[in-house]
Amino acid sequence: MKKWKKPVGAVLALALLACLLPAGAFAEAAVDTWDGTADTSWYDADPDADTFVVGSAEDLAGLSQLTNGETPVTFAGKIILLEADLDLAGREWHAISENATAGSRAFQGSFDGQGHVIRNLNNGGEDERRTGLFGVIDKAVVKNLRIENAQINTTGEYTRLHTGVLASWANASAIENCSTSGTLTCATDILIGGLVGQATAGTRIVGCGSDVDVKSTFPPQEVGGPAPTVGGLVGQWETVAENSLIADCYFAGSLDVASSQAACGGILGAHFDFTGPYGITITNCVAAPSEVQCGSMGNVTYIAAIDEYGTVTNCLWPALTGEVNAVVQLVVDWDAGTAEADPNFDQNQCGRQVESFADAALVDELNANAQSGVTWVMGIKHPTFVWDERNLPADYTRVDAAIQQANALRAADYTDFSAVTAAVNAVDRTKSKAQQAEVDAMAQAILEAIAALEKKPAPAPAPAPADGAGQKQNPKTGV
Numbered sequence: 001m002k003k004w005k006k007p008v009g010a011v012l013a014l015a016l017l018a019c020l021l022p023a024g025a026f027a028e029a030a031v032d033t034w035d036g037t038a039d040t041s042w043y044d045a046d047p048d049a050d051t052f053v054v055g056s057a058e059d060l061a062g063l064s065q066l067t068n069g070e071t072p073v074t075f076a077g078k079i080i081l082l083e084a085d086l087d088l089a090g091r092e093w094h095a096i097s098e099n100a101t102a103g104s105r106a107f108q109g110s111f112d113g114q115g116h117v118i119r120n121l122n123n124g125g126e127d128e129r130r131t132g133l134f135g136v137i138d139k140a141v142v143k144n145l146r147i148e149n150a151q152i153n154t155t156g157e158y159t160r161l162h163t164g165v166l167a168s169w170a171n172a173s174a175i176e177n178c179s180t181s182g183t184l185t186c187a188t189d190i191l192i193g194g195l196v197g198q199a200t201a202g203t204r205i206v207g208c209g210s211d212v213d214v215k216s217t218f219p220p221q222e223v224g225g226p227a228p229t230v231g232g233l234v235g236q237w238e239t240v241a242e243n244s245l246i247a248d249c250y251f252a253g254s255l256d257v258a259s260s261q262a263a264c265g266g267i268l269g270a271h272f273d274f275t276g277p278y279g280i281t282i283t284n285c286v287a288a289p290s291e292v293q294c295g296s297m298g299n300v301t302y303i304a305a306i307d308e309y310g311t312v313t314n315c316l317w318p319a320l321t322g323e324v325n326a327v328v329q330l331v332v333d334w335d336a337g338t339a340e341a342d343p344n345f346d347q348n349q350c351g352r353q354v355e356s357f358a359d360a361a362l363v364d365e366l367n368a369n370a371q372s373g374v375t376w377v378m379g380i381k382h383p384t385f386v387w388d389e390r391n392l393p394a395d396y397t398r399v400d401a402a403i404q405q406a407n408a409l410r411a412a413d414y415t416d417f418s419a420v421t422a423a424v425n426a427v428d429r430t431k432s433k434a435q436q437a438e439v440d441a442m443a444q445a446i447l448e449a450i451a452a453l454e455k456k457p458a459p460a461p462a463p464a465p466a467d468g469a470g471q472k473q474n475p476k477t478g479v
Contacts, residue, residue: 030085031084031085031086031119032056032057032084033057033086033089034060034061034086034087034088034091035057035058036061036091037058037061038058038064038065039056039058039059039061041062042054042055042059043062043063043066043073049078050077050078050079051078051079051080052075052078052081053081054082054083055083057086057087057088057089060082060088060118061094064093064095064096064098065094067097067100067105068096068097068098068099074097074106074108074109075107075108075109076108076139077108077109078109079109079110079112080109080110080112081112081114082111082112082113082116082145083114083116085116085119086116086117086118087119087120088118088120090122090151091122092122092123093123093133094123094129095123095130095131095133095134096133096134097135097136098129098130098131099129099130099135100135100138101136102169102171102200102201103138103171105136106135106137106138106171107135107137107138107140108138108140109140109141110140110142110143111140111141111142111145112141112143112145113142113143113144113146113178114144115146116144116145116146117146117147117148118145118147118148119147119148120148120149120150120151121149121152121165121182122150122152124151124153124154124155124163124185130162130168130169131152131163131164131168132163132164132165132167132168133147133165133167134166134167134168135167135168136168136169136171137167137169137170137173138172138173139172140170140173140174141175141176142166142173142175142176142178143176143177143178144178144387145166145177145178145179146180146388147166147180147182148180148181148434149181149182150165150180150181150184151183152165152183152184152185153183153184153185153186154185154186154187154190155187161190161191161197162190162191162193162235162236163184163186163191163192163197164184164192164193164195164196164197164198164234165180165182165194165212166178166180166195166196167195167196167197168197169196169198169199169200170203170205171200171203172200172201172203172241173203174206175195175196175203175206175208176204176205176207177207177208178195178209179208179209180194180195180210181210181211181212181390182212183212183213183215184212184213184214185215186215186216186218186228187218188218188228189228189259190228190235191229191236191269192214192216192228192229192231192269193210193230193232193235193269194210194211194214194233194251194253195208195210195233196235197234197235197236198235198238199244200237200238200240201239201240201241201244202243203237203244203245204243204245204247205234205245205246205247205249206245206246206249206371207248207249207385208233208249209249209250209251209384209385209391210232210249210251210252210253211253211391212232212253213253213254213256214230214254214255214256215255215257216228216256216257216258216259216262218262219258220258220259220295221259227259227263228259229262229263230255230257230262230264230269230294231264231267231269231270231304232253232255232265232267232287233246233251233266233267233285234246235269236263236268236269236271236272237270237271238272239273240271240273240278240279240280240309241278242278244278244279244280244281245280245281245283246267246268246280246281246285247281247283247285248283248370248374248376249267249285250285250286250287250382250383250384251266251267251285251289252286252288252289252290252381252382253290254289254290254291255291255293255294256291256293256294257293257294262294262295263299263305263330264299264300265300265301265302265305266287266292266301266302266303266304267302267304267315268280268282268303268304269304269305270299270304270305270306270330271304271306271310272307279306279307279308280309280311281310281311281312281313282304282306282310282311282315283311283312283313283314283315284313284314284315284366284369284370286316286317286357286383287302287303287315287318288318288357288381288382289302289318294323299328299330299341300323300324301324301326301327302317302318302320302324302325302326303317303326303327303350303351304327304328305327305329305330305341306328306329306330307329307330308331312327312350313349313350313351314351314369315350316351316354316357316362316366317351317352318353318357325347326347326348326350326353327345327350328341328342329341329342357381357382358381358382362376362378362383363377363378366383377392379391380392380430380432389432389434390433390434391432393431393432394431394432394435394438395433395439396429396439399427399439399442399443399446401443402442402443402446402450403424405447405450406420406423406446409453413455413456414453414454414455415453415454415456416453417453420453423442423448423449424446426442427442428442
């Protein structure tokens with residue numbers, strides 16, 4: 001049997017690899033993938049419990065089933081803890097409390113994601129079910145949850161008024177430390193939001209972010225005709241209470257709205273208070289959209305369109321264009337069904353525009369005005385939060401150490417150094433913390449290429465001279 005002896009350099013390289021990378025560094029984090037079934041055993045075992053644990057995608061589907069049954073469980077006064085990252089695998093999802101209205105059949109408990117991620121949420125269609133992870137939450141709490149790569153597409157004669165990724169409708173609820181990403185496309189004239197479609201009463205949204213690409217395909221209408229209200233974070237806010245709040249939130253997705261009369265806003269599409277005298281407060285928020293394309297007539301904003309009771313302070317937005325404002329104050333005539341922008345409103349009182357959202361000084365500015373418990377940090381492209389792995393830069397320490405080892409070698413000493421060069425050149429420094437496994441794999445690729453190097457053979461020694469060859473002769477004797 002032929003034995004292969006590993007070169008000493010390869011052994012050393014692999015030893016360095018073992019030192020650089022802890023066990024399991026390249027293994028993906030454990031994620032439970034949904035098989036399409038529902039499991040309610042976690043609830044059935046003790047329905048009177050105060051706290052329930054959801055540990056699988058089937059358990060989460062069981063929560064949806066329990067809230068959508070003939071006798072829906074509202075979980076009022078109960079706590080639900082998510083204890084695993086979940087992948088809904090693009091299967092058709094039925095929103096938790098999808099057929100509810102505020103005060104009836106809605107989810108009323110506390111859902112704590114504990115920092116976990118729910119990926120590949122997929123729902124929508126032509127029927128009248130509400131969309132998102134939750135349909136309606138009422139006097140509820142949803143916190144510490146990330147929803148990634150959601151795909152929501154509502155079509156046909158959808159008449160349920162609102163759609164969002166986290167929730168279609170939030171009434172008198174608290175949403176804290178949550179984020180969403182993916183796409184939300186809607187073909188009808190409803191309230192559309194990357195986080196929440198519609199918020200009402202004393203809902204408070206704090207420390208949240210949306211990277212959702214929000215698109216409304218509802219066609220342009222005649223003046224006075226129907227139109228959607230579209231927000232990167234929240235679509236529309238109605239019937240405000242004294243403590244209604246959006247604070248320390250960001251939007252970094254895109255808005256694409258076809259309608260000529262839609263109200264479009266990066267943080268909030270529009271705020272209307274049918275009862276007064278309270279108004280929504282929006283403070284310390286960042287609008288850093290990748291794109292804003294809205295066909296509306298004057299009500300396109302980076303932050304929000306608000307009525308006379310609304311207040312916006314300490315917000316940040318990009319340089320204004322001729323079509324996009326920072327904040328618009330609406331003069332609403334309910335009898336006429338109109339909401340026109342006040343041309344005398346000073347939007348500069350609402351915050352300021354910034355040249356670059358990658359400016360680290362913005363973090364200090366935001367933290368000086370942040371709500372208790374919220375800490376801003378600099379992300380890859382804009383300020384975000386310490387738990388927002390999708391927008392935080394990955395750790396390249398292992399990559400840098402591997403490159404340092406490669407640079408210490410002399411390419412001319414090896415038969416073929418091209419694999420090492422290619423592995424170093426393939427390093428992509430735009431990855432996020434959520435993609436750390438990919439970054440660690442870059443380090444592994446460099447070290448494996450080093451381990452596979454073969455040294456050139458040592459040059460053969462010069463042949464020894466023949467007897468007497470090369471000796472000098474005595475010119476007199478010839479010897």
